[in-house]
Amino acid sequence: MPRRELRFLRRGRVISLSGFAPTTTVLDWLRLDExxxxxxxxxxxxxxxxxxxxxxxxxxxxxxxxPINACIALLASLDGAELITVEDLADGDTLHPVQEAMVKHHGAQCGFCTPGIVMSLFALHHAHEGEIDRARVETALAGNLCRCTGYKPIIAAALEGCARPADDVFARSASTRMAALAELDDGRSLFVGDEDRFFAAPATVDGLAELVLRYPDAQLVAGATDVGLWMTKGLRRFDRMISVQRVTELTHLETDDEEIRIGAAVSLAAAASVLGDLDDDLATMLARFGSQQIRAAGTVGGNIGNGSPIGDLAPCLIALGAILELRRGDRIRTLPLEDFFLAYRKQDREPGEFITRIIVPRPGPQDLIRVTKISKRRDEDISAMLMALRLTVDEGRIATARLAFGGMAGIPCRAPAAEDVLKGHVLADAALWRRAAAALAEDLQPLSDLRASADYRMQVAQNAVIKALAEMAGIPSHITRIVPRREVHHV
Ligand SMILES: Cc1cc2nc3c(=O)[nH]c(=O)nc-3n(C[C@H](O)[C@H](O)[C@H](O)COP(=O)(O)OP(=O)(O)OC[C@H]3O[C@@H](n4cnc5c(N)ncnc54)[C@H](O)[C@@H]3O)c2cc1C
Ligand code: FES
Ligand code: FES
Known part of the structure; x- marks a missing residue:
């Protein structure tokens, strides 16, 4: 029998809730209820x-x-976790070290952003051992906007407040908190509500398959970094929601010499730690994927499942030759990831079917990878264009080419004409690079929208291909880039 109430830890106590709407966000609950x-x-x-x-x-x-964005996080996603807010940090009259540092360095003016900044710094305070540097602080704060103070004092506060390993009330009570969290973890499925209106979070993949088949119209949700916006901005209301996030099998990330198998509910942050090791460009792209808050909540399955033409992972995984695994009832099938995307927001997914895993073949020593993400801001911004290229090169000749794009069509897609131009030819031939770039005009018909014009998209895609091929042929990246490869800060 599933558990009928949500349970999470708050200020040392277990909170149990059952009478809430499936779409209630953590922020709603904090501000309106608590x-x-x-x-x-x-x-x-x-x-x-x-x-x-x-x-x-x-x-x-x-x-x-x-760190999580409470405005789009579902209240029910807190099941089995501990919720910490800005009110909890000070120890009586003694401010938390990150709060103290913010005061000392004048890190706030109007103060509206300050609770969020303090919480991101609190997460950083607990995330590291030893010294942190400015790059690490910038990564931690990429999802926090401050309109009036300016970042200089905030960064100074971060460097001071997070300088030492955590030694606060939370660190001192870690073992008690861990024991309380372990006790909450009963491994049971969650079903809050009734047939007409519910939030369900099965604990097993069999349970998920059964539920999704029984309620094919229910809204499937993972980290809600897309679905949350459909609620807060699209004002959509979902009466039935099924979460994949408690399904143990879907949270597995397995690697061996042959492949990387990523469960659909693996967070972007966890996936980044493995995919980022394959190549520096992938690591850089993943470090620029949303913010730390988005990467902590958002999942790999969610990025693919939403079918967005500007999702960043799909073109990278297509270039890597990823296989998608789907399940409906007892039936499991696989297909090349590129075949999943049929048309704008239309995927090869039947009602009652869901993504279980993404299987990425591990690149070999002859494989070269390049990724370019073009967006208006470095961090926390959606791509105008993303190019991902993987070549297998044998004695200077291109044996295989997989070139994929985001933002260049209604779906993430490959560029077959450009791939054909490359295959079998000598990589070091600069004329080849230009022929491959020109062939993109056959493959892609980008749109103009608020992010970029069609002409700009085509130009920047062609430039990205030429740059990638030039680097792969041996031109050093300090010539092609402002920040050379390998010196880039990792996630
Ligand atoms: C501020 C912000 C910044 C962002 N930045 C980026 C960015 O830089 N790059 C980028 O690509 N995206 C970005 N996104 C979009 C979003 O974060 C990603 O698409 C993320 O991977 C979605 O994952 P999720 O788990 O939150 O999905 P959810 O919102 O939970 O779900 C998204 C969709 O996937 C479906 N889905 C989820 N799991 C499965 C499954 N197992 N099987 C089938 N369908 C499933 C859901 O039904 C839904 O249709 C950003 C979003 C925000 C709010
Ligand atoms: S209010 Fe949540 S990120 Fe802006
Ligand atoms: S202090 Fe005003 S927005 Fe940051």
Whole structure:
């Protein structure tokens, strides 16, 4: 029997809830029910970070503190976790070290962004051992906008407040908190509500398959970094929601010499730690995927499942030759990832079917990879164009080529004409690079929209291909880039 109430840890107590709408966000609950108004609502779409909270969980036996955007996080996603907000940090009259540093360095003016910034710094405070540097602080704060103070004092506060390993009330009570979290983890499925209106979070993949088949119209959800916006900005209401996030099998990330198998519910942050090791460009792209808050909540399956033509992972995984695994009832099938995307927002997925895994063949010593993401801002921005290229090169000749794009069509797609130009030819031939770039005009018909014009997209895609091929042929990246490869900060 599933558990009929949501349970999470708050200020040392277990909170049990059952009478809430499936679409209730953590922010709604905090501000409207608990009346903890320290956590602010700015954009309500995961961009500004004013609503940042920290969710502590046990992951592989370790206590982790993840910054999350409360405005788009579903209340029910807190099941089995500990919720920490800005009100909880001070120890009586003694401010937390990150709060103290913010005061000392004058890190706030109007103060609206400050609770979110403090919570991101609190997560950073608990995330590292030893010294942190400016790059690490910038990564931690990429999802927090401050309109009036400016970042210089905030970064100074971060460097001071996070300088030492955590030694606060939370660190001192870690073992008690871990024991409480372990006790909450009963391994049971969750079903809150009734047939007409519910939030369900099965604990097993069999349970998920059964439920999705029984309620094919229910809204499937993972980290809700897309679905949350459909609620807060699209004003959509979902009466039935099924979460994949508690399904143990879908949270597995397995690697061996042959392949990387990524469960659909693996977070972008966890996937980044493995995919980022394959290549520096992939690591850089993943470090620029949304913000730390988005990468902590968002999942690999969600990025593919939403079918967005500008999703960043799909073109990278297509270039790597990834296989998608889907399940409906007892039937499991696989297909090359590129075949999953049929037309704008239309995927090869039947009602009652869901993504279970993404299987990525591990690149070999002859494989070269390049990824270019073009967006208006470095961090926290959706791509105007993303190019991913993988070549297998044998004695200077291109044996195989997989070239994929985001933002260049209604779906993430390959560029077969350009791939054909490359195959079998000598990589070092500069004329070949230009022929491959020109062939993109046959493959792609980009649109003009608010992010970029069609002409710009085509030009930048062609330039990215030429640059990638030039680098692969041996031109050093300090000539082709402002920040050379390998010196880029990793996730
Ligand atoms: C501020 C912000 C910044 C962002 N930046 C980026 C960015 O830089 N690059 C980028 O690509 N995206 C970005 N996104 C979009 C989003 O974060 C990603 O698409 C993310 O991977 C979605 O994962 P999720 O788990 O949150 O999906 P959800 O929102 O939970 O679900 C998204 C869709 O996938 C479906 N789905 C989820 N799991 C499965 C499954 N197992 N099987 C089938 N369908 C499933 C859901 O039904 C839904 O249709 C950003 C979003 C925000 C709010
Ligand atoms: S309110 Fe802006 S990110 Fe949540
Ligand atoms: S202090 Fe005003 S927005 Fe940051």
């Amino acid at each position: 009346r903890s108004t320290g956590t602010k609502e700015g954009c309500a779409e995961g961009d500004c970070g004013a609503c940042t909270i920290v969710v502590a969980r046990l992951r592989d036996g370790q206590l982790v503190h993840e």
